Amino acid sequence: MAQKTKVKQFIVNELLFGNESLLTSDDQSFLKTGVLDSSGLLELITFIENTFGITVNDDELVPENLDSLDNVEKFILHKATA
Amino acid sequence: MCGIAAIYAGKKTGPDLAAACGRMIATLRHRGPDQSGVYCDPSVGLAHARLSIIDLTTGGQPIHNEDQTVWIVYNGEVFNYLELRQDLESRGHHFYTHTDTEVIVHSYEEKGIECLKDFNGQFAFALWDTKKQRLFLARDRVGICPLFYAQNDGVYVVASEIKALIASKILPKPEIDPFALDQVFTLWTTLPGATIFKNIYEVKPGHALIIDTNTHREHRYWDIPYAAPDEHSPAPLEDLCEQVLALLMNATKLRLRADVPVGSYLSGGLDSSGITALIARHFNTNVQTFAIRFQEHDFDEGEYQNEMVAHLKVQHREIEAGNELIAESVPAVVWHAEKPLLRTAPVPMFLLSRFVQQQGIKVVCTGEGADEVFGGYDIFREALVKRFIARQPQSAIRPVLLEQLYPQIFKNDRQKAAFRNFILHNSSDVENPLYSHLIRWENTSRIKQFFSKELADGIGAYSTVAQCMQLLPENFNQRDTLSKAQYLEDAIFLSNYLLSSQGDRMAMAHSLEIRPPYLDHRLFEFMSRVSPQWKVLGINEKHLLKKVFKDVLPSSITQRTKHPYRAPIQPSFLKAIQSGYVRELLSVQELEKNKFFDHTKVHALLKKIEAGVSTSETEGMALMGLISTQLLHEQFVENFSYPDGLSVHWDMCFDRRKTLMSN
Numbered sequence: 001m002a003q004k005t006k007v008k009q010f011i012v013n014e015l016l017f018g019n020e021s022l023l024t025s026d027d028q029s030f031l032k033t034g035v036l037d038s039s040g041l042l043e044l045i046t047f048i049e050n051t052f053g054i055t056v057n058d059d060e061l062v063p064e065n066l067d068s069l070d071n072v073e074k075f076i077l078h079k080a081t082a
Numbered sequence: 083m084c085g086i087a088a089i090y091a092g093k094k095t096g097p098d099l100a101a102a103c104g105r106m107i108a109t110l111r112h113r114g115p116d117q118s119g120v121y122c123d124p125s126v127g128l129a130h131a132r133l134s135i136i137d138l139t140t141g142g143q144p145i146h147n148e149d150q151t152v153w154i155v156y157n158g159e160v161f162n163y164l165e166l167r168q169d170l171e172s173r174g175h176h177f178y179t180h181t182d183t184e185v186i187v188h189s190y191e192e193k194g195i196e197c198l199k200d201f202n203g204q205f206a207f208a209l210w211d212t213k214k215q216r217l218f219l220a221r222d223r224v225g226i227c228p229l230f231y232a233q234n235d236g237v238y239v240v241a242s243e244i245k246a247l248i249a250s251k252i253l254p255k256p257e258i259d260p261f262a263l264d265q266v267f268t269l270w271t272t273l274p275g276a277t278i279f280k281n282i283y284e285v286k287p288g289h290a291l292i293i294d295t296n297t298h299r300e301h302r303y304w305d306i307p308y309a310a311p312d313e314h315s316p317a318p319l320e321d322l323c324e325q326v327l328a329l330l331m332n333a334t335k336l337r338l339r340a341d342v343p344v345g346s347y348l349s350g351g352l353d354s355s356g357i358t359a360l361i362a363r364h365f366n367t368n369v370q371t372f373a374i375r376f377q378e379h380d381f382d383e384g385e386y387q388n389e390m391v392a393h394l395k396v397q398h399r400e401i402e403a404g405n406e407l408i409a410e411s412v413p414a415v416v417w418h419a420e421k422p423l424l425r426t427a428p429v430p431m432f433l434l435s436r437f438v439q440q441q442g443i444k445v446v447c448t449g450e451g452a453d454e455v456f457g458g459y460d461i462f463r464e465a466l467v468k469r470f471i472a473r474q475p476q477s478a479i480r481p482v483l484l485e486q487l488y489p490q491i492f493k494n495d496r497q498k499a500a501f502r503n504f505i506l507h508n509s510s511d512v513e514n515p516l517y518s519h520l521i522r523w524e525n526t527s528r529i530k531q532f533f534s535k536e537l538a539d540g541i542g543a544y545s546t547v548a549q550c551m552q553l554l555p556e557n558f559n560q561r562d563t564l565s566k567a568q569y570l571e572d573a574i575f576l577s578n579y580l581l582s583s584q585g586d587r588m589a590m591a592h593s594l595e596i597r598p599p600y601l602d603h604r605l606f607e608f609m610s611r612v613s614p615q616w617k618v619l620g621i622n623e624k625h626l627l628k629k630v631f632k633d634v635l636p637s638s639i640t641q642r643t644k645h646p647y648r649a650p651i652q653p654s655f656l657k658a659i660q661s662g663y664v665r666e667l668l669s670v671q672e673l674e675k676n677k678f679f680d681h682t683k684v685h686a687l688l689k690k691i692e693a694g695v696s697t698s699e700t701e702g703m704a705l706m707g708l709i710s711t712q713l714l715h716e717q718f719v720e721n722f723s724y725p726d727g728l729s730v731h732w733d734m735c736f737d738r739r740k741t742l743m744s745n
Contacts, residue, residue, distance in 0.1 A: 013686065014686075014690065016531060017531065017532070017682075017683035017684075017686040017687050018682050018683055018686050019531050019683060022531065034524060034525075034527065034528050037525050037528060037698065037699075037700050039697065039698035039699065039700070040698060040700075043698075
């Protein structure tokens with residue numbers, strides 16, 4: 001849960017410039033709802049790697065891992081235990 | 083080119099037409115510094131600021147017909163005027179100048195508003211028919227020359243630029259239109275006919291406007307051509323190439339008609355290199371060429387420019403658009419563009435025209451329009467590739483094509499993978515008629531998150547994209563993918579952004595006329611009958627044009643990767659944010675005053691840019707959009723002014739107010 005909050009904070013502060021209302025639920029698709037564009041996505045990945053000490057491989061750059069707060073959390077937990 | 087202004091009062095009384103004409107034309111002197119002229123009668127005033135290009139001695143305006151019942155002020159060129167004049171003379175018309183302007187007057191006498199179909203050129207004019215008591219406004223087919231109008235209680239004001247309408251003092255104080263801001267922050271420009279200001283309009287490309295009895299009606303005389311597959315030319319590719327080359331040669335030759343030297347822009351890309359080569363090889367071996375260099379390596383095309391200069395041995399000069407110079411020039415650029423901008427790309431064009439003016443050149447040929455006519459934009463290829471992928475979504479090979487489209491953007495494998503997996507994932511709506519442009523528009527729309535609550539409330543449920551749907555011709559969705567994408571690009575972006583914010587307005591800021599041969603309507607029409615497969619072959623853009631130039635240009639130019647013309651944003655503004663005018667312009671106080679943007683979000687963005695971690699295109703667009711909107715409000719709404727002492731001394735004055743009244 002802590003991970004999810006940190007990721008959410010990063011997205012809201014750095015990519016949405018404080019506009020929390022654009023991120024309404026934890027299963028909301030970042031791309032379909034315009035929360036992230038491709039460069040925002042790369043900033044998110046860099047943040048995840050730096051903050052949680054994990055490495056995201058190229059073949060892991062898929063929506064199932066990164067396209068909502070729920071997916072990101074699942075992915076971080078999976079990487080931490082892998 | 084020139085600057086024109088007109089006022090139609092009809093039966094209304096009130097404004098001093100000559101004085102208002104003087105105020106209007108004073109704001110347009112950059113478009114026509116050489117001479118000025120005015121015509122006034124009880125109903126109408128016409129005024130002109132002249133940039134002398136054809137018939138330097140007797141070409142002053144306004145110009146009239148034999149019995150002085152038809153008067154015109156005119157900006158631009160009708161390139162086939164010599165041929166039209168011959169025909170008109172054989173029909174008994176008498177000319178008193180050697181101008182193309184006078185050809186319009188007599189063509190109108192002969193054919194009425196249908197005369198527009200005979201003109202091959204770039205123009206905007208106001209023609210007053212004293213017998214019918216009607217003012218006839220028209221703009222060239224693709225919209226190279228600008229023409230704006232507005233009315234207040236049946237009194238119309240018309241001019242080449244919006245600032246002249248405001249200076250007339252006939253309109254109420256201008257207001258920025260929230261719907262128009264929504265359009266710009268989606269499409270990079272307002273929609274055809276609209277401007278950023280409420281109740282101020284632009285005559286649409288390919289349209290005429292008739293004003294009489296204190297009302298107006300619109301008449302379309304041309305639309306972007308489209309041919310269904312069964313109307314496509316059956317000729318083999320080699321023959322098509324020969325015909326295109328012949329047309330392009332003629333289009334270029336016509337655009338060299340002038341009584342002053344004509345230069346050429348040379349960016350190093352295919353389009354301007356091709357035109358410059360045709361000029362240097364066939365018409366003027368000593369043509370002077372001009373180019374922009376960038377401080378930022380990623381934007382610079384110097385290597386290719388040098389190669390073309392060595393190849394053609396032309397007299398070439400260049401300027402450097404350094405980062406700070408770009409930021410410093412933005413206020414002047416916005417004053418001339420008269421709309422918010424999401425890119426800094428117009429700025430180097432502004433700097434280049436100043437440089438060219440200093441070299442004593444008044445006219446240049448340019449490469450604009452080749453992408454539209456021949457299928458050159460990435461967005462066209464992207465639409466084709468996405469459709470190709472959508473047919474086999476599981477294919478691992480097909481997406482690789484997309485990466486080849488953007489070698490400048492996808493520099494490493496990680497970016498490629500992210501793009502492949504996410505962007506494709508998101509591109510399902512292939513049946514939407516706006517399909518090709520939706521992703522771009524949605525991406526751009528992300529910058530609306532900076533809108534204040536007041537502005538968002540003002541926009542309400544209005545949707546720019548929904549309004550774009552209204553623009554589409556009948557049976558639009560039956561067209562092929564490329565033709566649909568081309569139509570959207572041509573109808574929305576070509577005239578309203580490329581030819582204005584990056585074209586006429588930046589060139590005319592320094593009394594420079596641009597002439598783009600690719601936008602000759604005969605080429606446009608010819609290419610509409612060429613099968614789309616010859617325009618973009620696979621993912622090879624402008625396939626046919628490259629073949630046309632096979633023997634004209636070095637292969638390093640025809641085969642080079644397309645380099646979209648762009649200019650840096652975040653690095654340019656860094657200093658101006660830290661300590662320059664941007665800091666003031668985007669201060670809490672200024673933002674609160676205008677109420678367009680949310681200052682908390684704006685300051686979060688500025689912090690990110692100052693920290694040097696903002697690299698995204700979207701954030702760059704947002705920054706430029708914020709700065710230019712604030713500037714526009716300051717320059718046109720809050721503190722509208724133009725340099726004092728510009729009161730006009732008329733070189734030509736036809737004052738018919740008293741003589742006509744006493745008749």
